[in-house]
Every structure is written in structure tokens, then in C-alpha cells.
Amino acid sequence: MKWLEANLVVIFWAVIFGEVIGYIVGALKEVTYDPMTIGVTMAVVAVIAVNGITLLGRSDVKSAGDK
Numbered sequence: 001m002k003w004l005e006a007n008l009v010v011i012f013w014a015v016i017f018g019e020v021i022g023y024i025v026g027a028l029k030e031v032t033y034d035p036m037t038i039g040v041t042m043a044v045v046a047v048i049a050v051n052g053i054t055l056l057g058r059s060d061v062k063s064a065g066d067k
Contacts, residue, residue: 014042
């Protein structure tokens with residue numbers, strides 16, 4: 001259950017920060033701002049990044065314990 005809660009928090013903050021940054025960049029570059037695309041993209045990237053970092057960290061801990 002802790003894993004699910006952690007991922008929900010990551011998704012929430014990734015969407016918030018992605019929307020803010022996307023709005024600012026869209027205004028500066030004068031391009032169309034599409035909130036749904038930005039939100040979904042940031043959520044997917046954040047979940048992959050956080051879970052990838054966690055998995056890489058776990059493998060290092062296991063290999064260090066085996067020595």
C-alpha cells in the first residue's frame with residue numbers, strides 16, 4: 001500500500017509542476033498550451049523515473065549485502 005501512495009503523490013506533484021512549467025514555456029515560445037498532453041506526459045515520466053531510481057537503488061543494496 002505504501003508503494004501505491006508514494007506513486008499517487010509523485011503523479012500529483014508531477015502533473016502540478018508540469019502544468020506550471022508547460023504554461024510558462026508555452027507563453028514564452030508562443031505555442032499552443034495543451035494541459036491534458038502535458039499532464040499525462042509528466043505523470044508517466046515521473047512514475048518511470050521514480051520507480052527506476054528505486055529499483056536501481058535496491059539492486060545496489062542487495063549486492064552490497066552479499067559481499
